[in-house]
Amino acid sequence: MNKLLVTGASGNLGQAIIHHLLETYKVPASNIVAASRDASKLSSLGSKGVELRNADFDDAASLDAAFTGIDTVLIISTDALAVPGQRLTQHKAAVAVAAKAGVKHIAYTSMPNPDKSLVTFAPDHLGTEEAVKASGLPYTIIRNAWYNDNYLHGMPHNLQGGQWFTAMGEGKVSNVSRDDCARAAAAVLAKGQPENKTYTITGPQSLNADEIAAIISQATGKPLAVVKVSPADLQKGIEGAGLPGFVAEMLASADANIAAGNFDLVTADYETLTGEKSQTTEAFFKVHKAALLSA
Template sequence: MTATLLVTGASGQLGRSVINHLLDTFKEPASRIIATTRTPASLADLAARGVTVREADFDDQASLAKAFAGADRALIISTNELAIQGKRREQQLAAVAAASKAGVGHLLYTSMPNTEPGSPVLFAPDHYDTEQAIKASGIPFTIFRNGWYGENLFMAMPQVLASGQWYTSAGDGTISYGARDDYAAAIAAGLASDTSESKTYTLTGPKAYKTAEVAAIVTELTGKPIQVIQLSDEALTEGMKGAGLPEGIAKVLVSFDAATRAGDLGMVTDSVETLSGRKSAPLKQFLEANKAALAG
């Protein structure tokens, strides 16, 4: 294809993986790829490969207008602004508006599962409103509702293994963890395709697991027993605050457990394979390959 492909947040882990797949898996010419970031110097290696690197600050409309210029297909990777409620929504709507004004022909976006009103996840409305803005723009779109990353386990697991206790309010809810790189391959495939059809995909791992099942896998891999302790959302929030987390962040993290308990994160699809041609890695295989990260 001859389209110019743009990726926002290209210095982040998902953005870099997407661009690597565009270049190495799908053999897209570097000259047709635009990588945007707030810190262009961090993408010097991509620039050296021939990728066009542009500055894009989601808080600066002028920089967004310049960043999206000339892009045929643009991937907006959701921002990580969680500290200020509503800030992420504001940033992402600005990016959608800039892409529309620049004449982007196909808009792609990384969302999350079950964004509809009523989701327990505190930032779900940011994704829902961004999805609605994309649909209202009239631009053909591809929305990727990314399931929970297996990498998310690495944030808490070192402490869990050190204490032998995993505090949760997820109950018997399940999560279909998937590897970030698997999702990136699927997203890159969607970006590199020439489809003009509007479609929404939910990207997941191949199986959904209860907290106790994940704990059993980690114990098998590390030899360290884990006791899963179920708490109420309120008690879990207080425990996180007592451990030093700011209240706002604690509430966001607990809202993930509430969504898990509600069944919002346990969907299993074959979208990764449908898009990329490769199967999602099973959780045990992923954790075994990244065993060192479990202990921190």
């Protein structure tokens, strides 16, 4: 029996991964452990027979208990982005505990090209990948491209005003759905064969801002003009809208990374892992039309 642990199981990605383990890959619930800072938030998974454990990345003792008896652990990157360096510290602690606990396979959710990325949190991913490899544990790195889901936060407001301010320039990005990333990660866990490999999960096409806007406009029936600005001006605009400074800086840096070409890659890794084609951006936005029009 391969005992699987998924950290961050209360988050959107964690929930979707466990759904695919249970429903797509038919992994017995008794083989799955869902972990979160507050396991009481995971009652719906517990009702399906999934074991629940507390795992606080700032508390080594809770990690010790969570990782005990685990064969394969998936470390989903945490949401500790407000304090520079905190997330990398958390991830390194989890990797160290996994090694100490005798875990046989460690998987980690990363991002494309973290070694040259301009995104503010890229050093967290690069540092974690390095820690995973240095641990000596058999590993799988799963680098997830930029989510199509990310557009569902700001795009309803953009559609209301008919303008999308972006610092993507002429850069392209191979957006992918969060659910496809979850299915790919679940495939890695269900396979249970560590290969010391890195997979990059992307959508099937790389698109620029004008192409993305046209797809969104077609899906919603509403006009959307692209207004290209500098990363600095975009950051000021986001801060002016009331979002925290670190969020504004992160979003502007992601656009700058697209403009630099660092998100412009399409791989077949999703199909390699799942045997299916990843969802197109057109299909994603058709499904999420109501969310786009929710403003």
